[in-house]
Amino acid sequence: MSQVETMSESPAAPVTIGDVAVQQAPAAEAFDVRGRDVVFDVQDVTVSYDDDPAVSDVSMKIYKNLVTAIIGPSGCGKSTFIRCFNRMNDLIPSARVDGLIDYHGTDLYGSSVDPVEVRMRIGMVFQKPNPFPKSIYDNVAFGPRVLGMKDDLSGRVQRALEQAALWDEVKDRLKRNALSLSGGQQQRLCIARALAVEPEVILMDEPASSLDPIATTRIEDLMHGLKENYTIVIVTHNMQQAARVADMTAFFSVETAADGAARTGILVEYDSTKRIFTQPSDKRTEDYVTGRFG
Amino acid sequence: MRTGFQEELDRVEGLLQEEGALVLRSLRGAVNAVQENDHELSDEVIAFDDEVDRRYVQIEEGIQLLLARQTPVATDLRLVLAMLHINLHLERMADYCVTIAKLTKLAPEVDPNPRLLEGFEEMGSRAEEMIRVALDSFERRDLAGAESLVDLDELIDRANRRVVEQLLALGAEPELREYGLRMVLVSRALERIGDHAVDIGEQTAYLLTAEFREFTDASHPTPREA
Numbered sequence: 001m002s003q004v005e006t007m008s009e010s011p012a013a014p015v016t017i018g019d020v021a022v023q024q025a026p027a028a029e030a031f032d033v034r035g036r037d038v039v040f041d042v043q044d045v046t047v048s049y050d051d052d053p054a055v056s057d058v059s060m061k062i063y064k065n066l067v068t069a070i071i072g073p074s075g076c077g078k079s080t081f082i083r084c085f086n087r088m089n090d091l092i093p094s095a096r097v098d099g100l101i102d103y104h105g106t107d108l109y110g111s112s113v114d115p116v117e118v119r120m121r122i123g124m125v126f127q128k129p130n131p132f133p134k135s136i137y138d139n140v141a142f143g144p145r146v147l148g149m150k151d152d153l154s155g156r157v158q159r160a161l162e163q164a165a166l167w168d169e170v171k172d173r174l175k176r177n178a179l180s181l182s183g184g185q186q187q188r189l190c191i192a193r194a195l196a197v198e199p200e201v202i203l204m205d206e207p208a209s210s211l212d213p214i215a216t217t218r219i220e221d222l223m224h225g226l227k228e229n230y231t232i233v234i235v236t237h238n239m240q241q242a243a244r245v246a247d248m249t250a251f252f253s254v255e256t257a258a259d260g261a262a263r264t265g266i267l268v269e270y271d272s273t274k275r276i277f278t279q280p281s282d283k284r285t286e287d288y289v290t291g292r293f294g
Numbered sequence: 295m296r297t298g299f300q301e302e303l304d305r306v307e308g309l310l311q312e313e314g315a316l317v318l319r320s321l322r323g324a325v326n327a328v329q330e331n332d333h334e335l336s337d338e339v340i341a342f343d344d345e346v347d348r349r350y351v352q353i354e355e356g357i358q359l360l361l362a363r364q365t366p367v368a369t370d371l372r373l374v375l376a377m378l379h380i381n382l383h384l385e386r387m388a389d390y391c392v393t394i395a396k397l398t399k400l401a402p403e404v405d406p407n408p409r410l411l412e413g414f415e416e417m418g419s420r421a422e423e424m425i426r427v428a429l430d431s432f433e434r435r436d437l438a439g440a441e442s443l444v445d446l447d448e449l450i451d452r453a454n455r456r457v458v459e460q461l462l463a464l465g466a467e468p469e470l471r472e473y474g475l476r477m478v479l480v481s482r483a484l485e486r487i488g489d490h491a492v493d494i495g496e497q498t499a500y501l502l503t504a505e506f507r508e509f510t511d512a513s514h515p516t517p518r519e520a
Contacts, residue, residue: 278367278368278504279368280368286368286369289367289368290296291299
C-alpha cells in the first residue's frame with residue numbers, strides 16, 4: 001500500500017525584482033494528513049459472511065473533517081466495509097468482523113460498546129432515500145426524540161434542515177408528508193435526519209446514485225460544506241464523484257484466493273484523491289480509474 | 295476497456311506526428327530559402343504554414359472533445375495535457391519558419407559568405423535533428439531520448455553564437471548592417487526552434503514521470519550553462 005501523501009514544503013523564499021518584492025506562487029497545493037486527528041484507525045479488518053470473507057485485511061485511517069471516498073468495482077466489499085463504521089453489520093446474523101476498528105481510542109466492537117450510541121455518533125445515509133412516512137418535521141425530530149434531546153427541538157430541526165440545504169424549500173410545509181418531496185429532497189431530508197442528532201461522522205453509501213445530475217450536484221455541494229463540521233465517508237461507484245468531492249480516496253478491488261475458490265475484497269491503494277486520479281502508484285488503481293478494468 | 299476513448303487518443307497522437315512532419319518540411323524549406331536567398335521558396339514556406347495551422351486546430355478540437363467527453367485521468371490525463379502543449383510548441387516552430395522566410399525576403403542581397411551559410415546549414419540540421427528526437431522519444435515514450443535534447447540544445451546554442459559573431463564581423467556598410475540584423479533574427483529563430491524541441495522533451499518526461507520539471511532553468515543556470 002502506498003504511503004499517504006505527506007508533502008509540506010517550506011514557504012518559497014521571497015523574490016525581488018528591482019525594488020519590488022514579488023509574491024512567489026505557492027507550491028502546488030499541498031495536502032498533508034500529518035497532524036490531522038484520526039477518527040477511525042482500522043487495523044487488519046476482515047468481514048465475513050458465513051465464514052466467507054467479503055473484504056479482507058483492511059488497514060487505513062479515516063481523518064477528521066475530510067471527505068474520504070471508497071471506490072471500487074462491484075463485489076469489492078466497499079459497502080460491507082463502510083457498514084463496519086457504525087456496526088450496521090451487527091444486524092446481519094451471519095456477518096462477523098475481525099480485526100480492530102479504533103474510534104478515538106475505543107475498540108468500536110468492544111463488549112462494553114453500545115451499538116445504539118455508536119449509531120448516534122456515526123450517522124448513515126443510504127443509496128435510496130428512506131424517509132419515514134411521517135411529516136418532514138417528524139422525520140428530522142425522530143432521532144433527537146428517541147435520544148431524549150428535548151431542548152429546543154424545533155431549533156434543532158431547523159438547524160439540521162439548514163445544514164442539509166433543504167430549509168428554504170420546506171420551511172412553509174414542515175407538516176407535509178415527507179414522501180411528497182422529490183427524490184433529491186428526500187435524500188437531503190435523510191441527511192438532515194442524520195445531522196439532527198449531531199453526529200461526528202456521516203457515512204454515505206452511494207448517496208446520489210438514485211438521483212438526477214442536478215440533485216447529485218446539490219448533494220455533492222452539501223458534502224463540501226458539511227466537512228467543516230463533520231467527517232464524511234462515502235462509498236461511490238461513480239469515480240468522477242469521488243474525484244470531485246473527496247480529499248482522500250481508497251481503491252478496493254476483488255482478488256481471487258490462491259486456491260481459486262473464494263473471492264474477497266481488498267484495499268489496493270489509499271492516498272490523497274489528487275494522487276489517486278493523477279498519479280496512482282498501483283497498476284490496478286491506474287487501470288480502474290482510467291476505465292481499463294472494472 | 296474504453297475502445298472509443300483509446301482510438302481517439304491514438305488519432306490525436308497521430309495528428310501530432312503528422313504536424314511534426316509538416317514542421318520538418320517547413321524548416322527544410324526555410325533553411326534552403328535563406329541559404330539560396332530564394333524568395334519564391336520563401337513564399338511557399340509562408341503559404342505552407344496554413345497546413346500546419348490546420349493540423350493545429352484539428353488537434354485542439356480533438357483534445358477539447360477528449361476533455362469534455364472522456365474525463366481522462368492518470369496517464370491518460372498526462373498524455374492529453376502533454377499533447378496540448380506539444381501541439382503549441384510545434385505550431386510555434388512553424389511560425390519561426392515563417393519568420394525566417396519573411397526575413398529572407400526582407401534582407402538586402404549581398405555576396406554569400408560561405409562560412410555564414412555553413413553556420414545556417416549546421417543550425418538547420420541540428421534543429422531538424424532535435425525535432426526528430428523530440429517526436430521519436432515522445433512516440434516511443436523514451437525518457438533518456440527526451441533528456442538527450444538538453445545536450446543537443448547546447449550544440450545549437452553554440453552554433454548560434456558562432457553565427458552571431460560572424461554577422462557582427464560583416465562590416466559597417468549600411469547594406470551589410472541591415473543584412474546582419476535580419477540574419478541575427480534568422481539565427482535566433484533557429485535557436486528558438488531548438489528550445490521548443492527541448493520543451494517537447496519535457497512534456498515526454500512529464501508524461502512518463504508525472505513530475506513537472508524543466509530540464510534546464512534559464513534563470514538559475516548551472517555553472518556549465520552560465
